[in-house]
Amino acid sequence: MLPQTEMLGEGTKGLDLRSDADVLACLLDAQKAALNGLDGCLAGLSQGAALLSNAIKSGGRIHYAAAGSSGLMGLADGAELPGTYGLSPESISISMAGGIPTGAEMPGHTEDDVDAAKVASAGVRSGDAVIAISASGSTPFPLDFVRHARSAGAKIICIANNNDAPLFEHADCAIFLNTPPELIAGSTRMGAATAQKVALNMMSTLMGIRLGHVHDGMMVNVVADNRKLRQRAEGIIKKIAGVSDAEASLALHKAAGNLKPAILLAAGATTVTQADQMLAQSGGHLRPALEQL
Structure with a gap:
């Protein structure tokens, strides 16, 4: 059976034959449905925020590890934290498979590069916190990153959109975003990534509040x-x-x-x-x- 993130969403028959307004309405409904996948995540997000704030208070760092769209969501969250909450830029590390893109080229094969994940995780230390993000929950880059980071003594927060994600096996805090199959099958830059961004924003904002920055x-x-x-x-x-x-x-x-x-x-x-x-x-x-x- 296909993982949920690869299944075809409901109501897609003849999607390409519909009017612009109908297609856009369907896309908007799918985005709203994706956000409903956060309803059961509040306890996990609270736990994750505590791990992040503990890392910062103890002088540790926060590491984001992901590939593709999930990596872009991690970048969007992490890059804003120093400016918003006055955190030291050195306290935030963003590791994205293939590196952070400077243009529109974002090759897919880099997500399988476990050697790069090992190199990227070399700076993780005990007292740090890692946020690993993967829609499928089985992407090799973040999966190998957390394996190495866990052995270094870091606390691991894993976010995935499949309930049986292998990523969760390495988590101190597992957050399952129960997003429905995409309207465009497998296009997890859409609903799955929207839910990831909101989850990350909620968790890091709660961290900022608990650190006394709000x-x-x-x-x-x-x-x-x-x-x-x-x-x-x-x-x-x-x-x-x-x-x-x-x-x-x-x-x-x-x-x-x-x-x-x-x-x-x-x-x-x-x-x-x-x-x-x-x-x-x-x-x-x-x-x-x-x-x-």
């Missing part, structure tokens, strides 16, 4: 390195500290662009040193630091 829905550890983000940072300072535009801008300047200390300065801390000490005492969490004022 306050009332605001990203208080954002790296404000362009005009839009500086404006956002100043707006966050105004909202939390209840100060004017000028006071928010001055606090951000005094804190050299570091948002949490800037918020504390605007709220009443007298120096950056004091603000930093308050954050150190609160484990980097803004709310208990504000309560000290």
Whole structure:
């Protein structure tokens, strides 16, 4: 029997003969149905987020390992974490079969390269966390990556869209995305990848919250390195500290662009040193630091 990710979806008879509007409606319905596959994953995503936050708090790294569309989903999630949550770029590693593409060429044979997986996993250490992603759950590159990473002592999170995925045999945290067969059979860049992206976004966002980088829905550890983000940072300072535009801008300047200390300065801390000490005492969490004022 074919794995679920290779089966032909329902309602595809004569798909190529239908109107544009009908085809697009079918595609949209398939994407929505794929998201329903996350309904049973919340406990797994919570466990995975804990493993990720523990790795970061202990000075470890987060490694994404995948091929093809799954690799692109890992890249989309991991590459945003330093800017969004102020994580060190060196704390995030993205290993994609064949390397991260710079154009439209993404050859399929690289997903079978187990030697490349061994080389890519050489930097994994005890205390790190690995997120391995594969729609089929049997792709050789992430499968061999986690074998080596597990032997190095890393914690392994595996995400797959087939329930009996071999990948899950190596997981500390197994997350099965129960997505239906694709409308275009085997085209897992569609529903399966959509569910993967949402699962990754949910897990890494929960990690960011648990690390103390979110306050009332605001990203208080954002790296404000362009005009839009500086404006956002100043707006966050105004909202939390209840100060004017000028006071928010001055606090951000005094804190050299570091948002949490800037918020504390605007709220009443007298120096950056004091603000930093308050954050150190609160484990980097803004709310208990504000309560000290």
